[in-house]
Amino acid sequence: MEHLLEVKNLKTQFGIDGTTVKAVDGVSYYVDEGEVVAFVGESGSGKSVTQYSGLQLIPSPPGKIAGGEIIYEGENLLDFGPRSEKMREIRGGKIGVIFQEPMTSLNPVMTVGNQISEAIMQHLNLKKREAKNRAIELLKTVGIPDAEHRVDYYPHQFSGGMRQRIMIAMTLSCDPKLLIADEATTALDVTTQAQILELMKDVVKRTHTSLVMVTHNLGIVARYADRVYVMYAGEIVESGPTKEIFNNPKHPYTLGLLKAVPRLDSSKDSKLVPIDGMMPDLSNKQDQCAFQPRCNHYTDHCLSSPSPQLKPVDEGQKHLYACYENINKNLFEEKLKKKSSIQEQEEESLYKTELTEEKDTILEVKNLKIYFPVKKGLMKRKIGDVKAVDDVSFKIKKGETLGLVGESGCGKTTVARSILRLYETIDGEISFKGQDIANMSKKDLRFLRKNMSMIFQDPYSSLDPRKTVESIVGEPLKNHKLVKTQKEYQKRISELLSLVGLDPTVKDRVPHEFSGGQRQRIGIARALASDPSIIVCDEAISALDVSIQAQIINLMKELQAKLGLTFLFIAHDLAAVRHISDRIAVMYLGKIVEIGDWRTLYENPQHPYTKALLNAVPIPDPLVEEERDRIIIEGEVPSLLSRPKGCPFSNRCPLASAECLDVEPALKSIETNHEVACIKV
Amino acid sequence: METGTAKVIDKKVYTSPAAAVPPKRSSVKRFLKVFLARKVVVFSLFVLLSLVFVAIFAPLVAPYDPYYQDLTKSLQKPSMEHLLGTDMLGRDVLSRIIYGSRVSIAVGIVSVIIAGGIGMILGLIAGYFGGFIDSIIMRFMDAMMAIPMIILALFIGSALGGGLDSVMISLGIALVPSYARLTRGQVLSVKESDYVLAGTISGTSNFKNMFVHVLPNSLSPIIVLVTMNLGIAILAEAALSFLGMGINPPGAAWGAMVNEGYKYLMSQPVLSIAPGIAIIIVVLSFNIVGDALRDALDPRLRGRI
Numbered sequence: 001m002e003h004l005l006e007v008k009n010l011k012t013q014f015g016i017d018g019t020t021v022k023a024v025d026g027v028s029y030y031v032d033e034g035e036v037v038a039f040v041g042e043s044g045s046g047k048s049v050t051q052y053s054g055l056q057l058i059p060s061p062p063g064k065i066a067g068g069e070i071i072y073e074g075e076n077l078l079d080f081g082p083r084s085e086k087m088r089e090i091r092g093g094k095i096g097v098i099f100q101e102p103m104t105s106l107n108p109v110m111t112v113g114n115q116i117s118e119a120i121m122q123h124l125n126l127k128k129r130e131a132k133n134r135a136i137e138l139l140k141t142v143g144i145p146d147a148e149h150r151v152d153y154y155p156h157q158f159s160g161g162m163r164q165r166i167m168i169a170m171t172l173s174c175d176p177k178l179l180i181a182d183e184a185t186t187a188l189d190v191t192t193q194a195q196i197l198e199l200m201k202d203v204v205k206r207t208h209t210s211l212v213m214v215t216h217n218l219g220i221v222a223r224y225a226d227r228v229y230v231m232y233a234g235e236i237v238e239s240g241p242t243k244e245i246f247n248n249p250k251h252p253y254t255l256g257l258l259k260a261v262p263r264l265d266s267s268k269d270s271k272l273v274p275i276d277g278m279m280p281d282l283s284n285k286q287d288q289c290a291f292q293p294r295c296n297h298y299t300d301h302c303l304s305s306p307s308p309q310l311k312p313v314d315e316g317q318k319h320l321y322a323c324y325e326n327i328n329k330n331l332f333e334e335k336l337k338k339k340s341s342i343q344e345q346e347e348e349s350l351y352k353t354e355l356t357e358e359k360d361t362i363l364e365v366k367n368l369k370i371y372f373p374v375k376k377g378l379m380k381r382k383i384g385d386v387k388a389v390d391d392v393s394f395k396i397k398k399g400e401t402l403g404l405v406g407e408s409g410c411g412k413t414t415v416a417r418s419i420l421r422l423y424e425t426i427d428g429e430i431s432f433k434g435q436d437i438a439n440m441s442k443k444d445l446r447f448l449r450k451n452m453s454m455i456f457q458d459p460y461s462s463l464d465p466r467k468t469v470e471s472i473v474g475e476p477l478k479n480h481k482l483v484k485t486q487k488e489y490q491k492r493i494s495e496l497l498s499l500v501g502l503d504p505t506v507k508d509r510v511p512h513e514f515s516g517g518q519r520q521r522i523g524i525a526r527a528l529a530s531d532p533s534i535i536v537c538d539e540a541i542s543a544l545d546v547s548i549q550a551q552i553i554n555l556m557k558e559l560q561a562k563l564g565l566t567f568l569f570i571a572h573d574l575a576a577v578r579h580i581s582d583r584i585a586v587m588y589l590g591k592i593v594e595i596g597d598w599r600t601l602y603e604n605p606q607h608p609y610t611k612a613l614l615n616a617v618p619i620p621d622p623l624v625e626e627e628r629d630r631i632i633i634e635g636e637v638p639s640l641l642s643r644p645k646g647c648p649f650s651n652r653c654p655l656a657s658a659e660c661l662d663v664e665p666a667l668k669s670i671e672t673n674h675e676v677a678c679i680k681v
Numbered sequence: 682m683e684t685g686t687a688k689v690i691d692k693k694v695y696t697s698p699a700a701a702v703p704p705k706r707s708s709v710k711r712f713l714k715v716f717l718a719r720k721v722v723v724f725s726l727f728v729l730l731s732l733v734f735v736a737i738f739a740p741l742v743a744p745y746d747p748y749y750q751d752l753t754k755s756l757q758k759p760s761m762e763h764l765l766g767t768d769m770l771g772r773d774v775l776s777r778i779i780y781g782s783r784v785s786i787a788v789g790i791v792s793v794i795i796a797g798g799i800g801m802i803l804g805l806i807a808g809y810f811g812g813f814i815d816s817i818i819m820r821f822m823d824a825m826m827a828i829p830m831i832i833l834a835l836f837i838g839s840a841l842g843g844g845l846d847s848v849m850i851s852l853g854i855a856l857v858p859s860y861a862r863l864t865r866g867q868v869l870s871v872k873e874s875d876y877v878l879a880g881t882i883s884g885t886s887n888f889k890n891m892f893v894h895v896l897p898n899s900l901s902p903i904i905v906l907v908t909m910n911l912g913i914a915i916l917a918e919a920a921l922s923f924l925g926m927g928i929n930p931p932g933a934a935w936g937a938m939v940n941e942g943y944k945y946l947m948s949q950p951v952l953s954i955a956p957g958i959a960i961i962i963v964v965l966s967f968n969i970v971g972d973a974l975r976d977a978l979d980p981r982l983r984g985r986i
Binding site for chain 2: 453464479510512523
């Protein structure tokens with residue numbers, strides 16, 4: 001059978017500082033008509049570059065396509081220049097691309113209608129009038145309500161999810177045969193992500209288009225893809241039908257990824273197994289298995305042999321892998337499932353004691369309200385409030401982890417910042433170790449700063465690029481005069497660095513010399529320096545790759561056990577939160593809608609929003625995914641300025657009735673350790 | 682709880698170091714390697730050093746007394762006797778350029794240091810604290826910018842009462858607003874970085890945060906502005922001298938020489954071109970060295986070069 005797109009032995013290289021980086025190194029793949037193909041891999045694995053090479057969108061110089069063939073409908077695209085008429089026709093006309101960042105991929109000074117029409121007029125030779133009609137039609141296809149009016153809106157008048165829909169409409173405008181979605185939903189919230197993915201799947205099915213998904217999210221792959229290519233260091237290391245890949249991974253890297261990613265449905269105590277080390281430097285790649293330095297299964301044969309080629313698992317099968325060893329998943333399943341009934345009972349009793357155990361409350365937040373005034377006009381008259389946090393109360397006990405989850409704009413970061421007293425005025429009570437933080441004087445803040453610290457989201461912007469590791473980690477030590485002599489100072493810094501798994505000799509390096517995961521470790525060492533009793537983690541793992549994420553989660557759990565730390569863990573990734581938290585609070589539009597211990601909340605969610613949120617998270621297992629019911633909630637998180645009356649969730653809630661618009665539900669206890677704010681429960 | 686979690690943890694995972702870090706180079710070596718990476722930088726540095734040498738040892742280097750007038754030899758073309766010819770009073774141009782380097786380089790460097798120092802502090806305070814303080818400082822700067830630089834300098838200079846010192850000070854003050862604005866803009870973006878917030882959370886005082894985290898990370902464009910302003914200051918000194926402030930005849934300064942020479946531009950172009958080229962060389966060298974300095978101080982290049 002003729003493939004729609006077939007790529008043979010593609011090589012893309014970048015010349016940087018006199019060295020050649022082999023970003024794509026001999027990649028071959030194909031896409032058939034009407035199929036959904038996923039490319040997975042961590043950042044830097046070359047999955048996006050592969051796609052852009054196909055469209056000849058590689059910036060050149062420094063990039064160049066060094067070899068290979070890209071055959072689309074019988075023609076080798078590499079025979080045409082990147083700026084040729086033919087390539088322009090193919091890009092957009094035959095192959096459409098949906099980019100990651102919906103905020104920047106639309107032109108802000110053109111109406112969306114004009115942007116879509118532009119592409120249509122270019123490729124389909126239609127008149128302006130006809131093009132606009134087609135644009136309206138397309139906007140309806142992608143589910144933009146009131147398309148006739150909205151076609152004349154500018155991009156800033158749409159939310160992120162809506163913009164991504166418009167991007168999809170634009171790529172669909174010329175009836176392409178192939179869509180490439182490059183991390184198209186990564187920047188979106190979980191519920192919006194689910195909507196967009198469903199939309200893409202639906203559109204692909206209806207128009208019989210092929211879809212290439214580039215993603216790092218294994219859950220999305222399991223839920224939507226027919227076939228998978230796993231990439232590592234510019235090579236495809238494994239490929240095959242989705243179910244095969246997930247159930248019987250043959251390459252150690254695939255297996256590593258599957259074990260490193262936290263799952264919504266796995267046992268909490270099944271530990272995440274990180275992949276040690278990091279991606280090799282692609283500028284001096286040897287002809288050897290690129291994964292070997294991080295592999296647990298390598299033999300002497302791997303060290304002395306050239307890079308392994310893709311070979312079928314069984315003769316004639318579609319499942320291919322590039323490894324000399326023949327690993328068996330069963331072996332790992334055994335390891336994972338070895339838990340006997342005795343262990344389960346033990347766990348159960350441990351869980352019960354945890355529930356009943358009385359521990360000191362270390363932090364208590366009562367009726368916290370953070371309003372930001374909205375001012376307008378010359379006189380800066382106050383016209384209203386943005387209620388970022390509206391009447392939030394919770395407690396954190398010593399030694400536990402409270403997870404705070406919610407979509408962007410729900411106020412979780414604002415809660416964290418008010419606990420750290422980063423706002424001047426705070427309405428409500430926050431008591432920390434019996435001291436009132438909300439009204440603490442500047443002088444007493446010293447106590448707070450010593451006992452509370454924070455781990456940041458972005459390891460690239462949270463470390464001062466001009467300071468050495470020593471002065472970064474030592475800053476709290478010096479501020480609080482925790483060490484007396486230089487010798488003691490040095491000793492403590494070495495101690496902190498080894499605690500987070502860094503070699504103490506790296507003290508005099510600057511942050512730029514480290515990888516993302518290592519930087520995050522430095523950030524953790526800084527947070528630990530003043531020996532705080534509570535650490536606020538604001539999306540501390542969101543910016544990291546899956547294998548690194550597992551390392552950091554494990555490190556945090558270990559440190560908690562060792563040092564008796566208390567965490568307030570803020571995240572939008574529900575699976576990761578579940579893995580680390582003892583109790584979890586779900587926030588929506590500045591309110592806590594449900595709070596409970598991790599088990600009750602995940603196994604028996606009561607609030608419709610929690611249910612929808614959990615349902616929206618794909619599980620990296622195609623068999624599980626097949627059996628799940630989908631609840632796709634409509635709409636998106638409303639702006640804080642146009643908060644619905646009554647229950648904040650009422651306009652999206654499947655259970656909502658007239659009553660919900662009147663009553664603002666308060667949290668009520670429905671069982672031990674489980675509170676829900678919904679009048680229908 | 683604690684024991685419960687401990688059970689789950691696999692020790693092996695953490696004791697393995699996070700990953701290999703590239704080998705370290707001594708920081709001085711690295712600085713020099715980046716700084717002197719390009720030949721043009723080495724050359725510019727050499728030019729600047731020799732100029733400073735010449736300025737200091739002017740009496741030994743100069744072939745003639747720069748103030749000695751010999752009207753019989755006025756406006757001579759360049760010759761072996763007078764390499765760059767003589768001016769209308771018969772003074773040797775080369776000697777005057779050599780002596781003039783003392784004034785010009787001093788005016789350039791000192792006024793830029795004054796402007797940069799004051800401007801940076803004001804911009805830092807305005808940007809970091811914002812609000813009322815910001816409005817006060819920046820409106821004052823706006824008012825200063827509304828007056829042309831030369832006129833402002835003239836005004837301050839005449840209040841201070843002539844002479845080389847007052848030229849430096851008045852030029853320095855007149856240049857302050859550009860530094861204040863630039864620094865404020867940088868500070869506004871840098872102070873929003875997570876690492877500044879991290880400083881606050883770990884108990885660093887505002888004052889320390891400002892100087893330890895914010896200022897060093899705002900410096901790059903200021904270094905560029907400094908090297909650009911050197912030339913402006915040297916030329917402005919000429920204008921001030923022309924207007925009767927600063928160096929009075931017969932004192933030698935490059936700007937003043939350009940000014941005196943332009944009357945003879947058609948008949949004796951070397952009179953103003955020669956000091957003009959001297960100014961260009963100094964400004965260009967400072968620019969190149971400044972750029973290299975900025976790169977060498979940038980930690981982002983560490984480990985890579």
